[in-house]
Amino acid sequence: MSVKSTAAKPRTPRTGTRGGAKRREGEPELVQLLTPEGERVQHSEYSIDLSPEELRGLYRDMVLTRRFDAEATSLQRQGELGLWASLLGQEAAQIGSGRATRPDDYVFPTYREHGVAWCRGVDPVNLLGMFRGVNHGGWDPNENNFQLYTIVIGSQTLHATGYAMGISKDGADSAVIAYFGDGASSQGDVAEAFTFAAVYNAPVVFFCQNNQWAISEPTEKQSRVPIYQRAAGFGFPGVRVDGNDVLAVLAVTRAALEHARSGQGPMLVEAFTYRMGAHTTSDDPTRYRLDEEREQWEHKDPILRLRTYLEKDGIADEAFFAGVEAESETLGKRVREAVRAMPDPDPMSIFENIYADGHALVDEERAQFAEYQASFTDSTEGH
């Protein structure tokens, strides 16, 4: 993508507020290039110039991602998945940042980065294996430089930092992006990742999707300052971007990755967004948050605002929108069928891939278990 964004210069941590569009009453300061009403605005530090095709591409990405996500939610309700962590509402944060990465960059996701996975070329069907309970991962991380989902909160930020340290050692110009949540920002691992990244000037972008909630706890339970400001104490820049504005997210993440790539070290991006759904399908948000809050965020919907812009500026026509709609139907159908066809694992797979070089005890237990299983079958047949 020929995205022109201002590469960051080395300097003191930025606030992300200077030169921004005028802040609305009661709204947080953040970088925005497309208002909730679908109006293009300029920002003095971050800019973007996309072709109509690229703009339509972002729209298509978000719609297909949302469709996939909705399909997964309904598959969970039908009992085909054990659990689903919906990304509803966070499409712009994920598509904008995911599309900012280069193929040689490396992505370290949490468990909710379905949109980023999409951008990286991971088949969405493969994301569903762990939620169905047939595996713990289901894709080869090196195929798309997209690590497996990490459930233990914050762990992956250290892995991302280490990977970035490796890139530096190799003298390569790739960058790493580490996803994490507002809740995760409290974890010791995340603070340690910030420390290591700063000390080693590692080419890593810490991308925090502040979706306002960590299960039932609002962000205020995690931090007294806006999360992006944390970076200052570690000595690298932090910026807050409107996480529901795909253009701003793309521009800011592009700049942050460029910052890392060009030897200027880590950067923290806080994408200010909202978890429109429950934490996961096991969660019941009515116990802890008000519907009104969700309603307010509905007006900031990432897909709607881009669509408004595309329509208003004549960048996309009805045929395009209908095409994306049809494509999303096809995707939904494919995902549905593929998930239903996913077989349960062979019980003997319990003993697979535990060690790279094998292990005597595993071999012994595998043999015993096979014998046990066989005896069971024999005795059933004997009856």
Place this chain on the structure above:
Amino acid sequence: MATMTIAKALNEALRKSLETDPKVVLMGEDIGKLGGVFRITDGLHKDFGEQRVIDTPLAESGIVGTAIGLALRGYRPVVEIQFDGFVFPAYDQIVTQLAKMHARALGKIKLPVVIRIPYGGGIGAVEHHSESPEAYFAHTAGLKVVSPSTPQDAYWMLQQAIDSDDPVIFLEPKRRYWDKGEVDTEGIPAPLHKARTALEGTDLTLAAYGPMVKVCLEAAAAAAEEGRSLEVVDLRSLSPLDFDAVQASVEKTRRLVVVHEAPVQLGMGAEIAARITERCFYHLEAPVLRVGGFHAPYPPARVEEEYLPGLDRVLDAVDRSLAF
């Protein structure tokens, strides 16, 4: 007597402790308005307020580390770890500080901290939500480790753990949270660290704790149909472990099978087998057998039924023991 689930019994125990001791505070992720992901603290935030029922930042090392500080200041923190697999960020605080501080201070300070951990599998969850980490804790001197298997024990053992001046790792069998049973809230509870004979028998002893007690009782019922009389000992406490009770049972039945979900390799069963072999060598008709998890990561949900020791695996071990 009241009939309630294990979840409700734990909830009632926490309520009782909050009522009777103003120094008791609950800490954990999502334990406030949500009432915890398993609703064990349901209603407590509303009734006791956020000074007593504390929604913490998402940081387990922080939770346990600050619980230690609160204990030093005279509080009795009861920490909730959301799932077994998420206790490890706090493992350093638990092992290097919580367990050792009393000894380090030559007994001058006490650490009455309870760490509640829903543990074990069988709920069809994703990774890190089904583990049985008890051996890590029982291996550490300075920690007490207990696990109830009934609502009655859940109700009393949690209160006893909170009353204890030692740190207690309180393991809750999450797949049994919704099992119901009678709870006598008036009587005198059994001592915290004593085992309980869940079923009397003469031919073989099954020793288990937490979620596997139910499986063992089912196995005993199945064996009874074939004319075999199994004794089931619910260990209840893993550190200290009531070896006297196991010994007494084995001296009667002469055979022992230890059952747990946790991997067999260096698990509780290994310790029990070694000590009971020392104590009962001339009484044993068969080696002590163990039924448990494999030396493998806890598998994906759709094969956990195969991984978890169930009725058949227990009966298979019973057959093998009786065949000696």
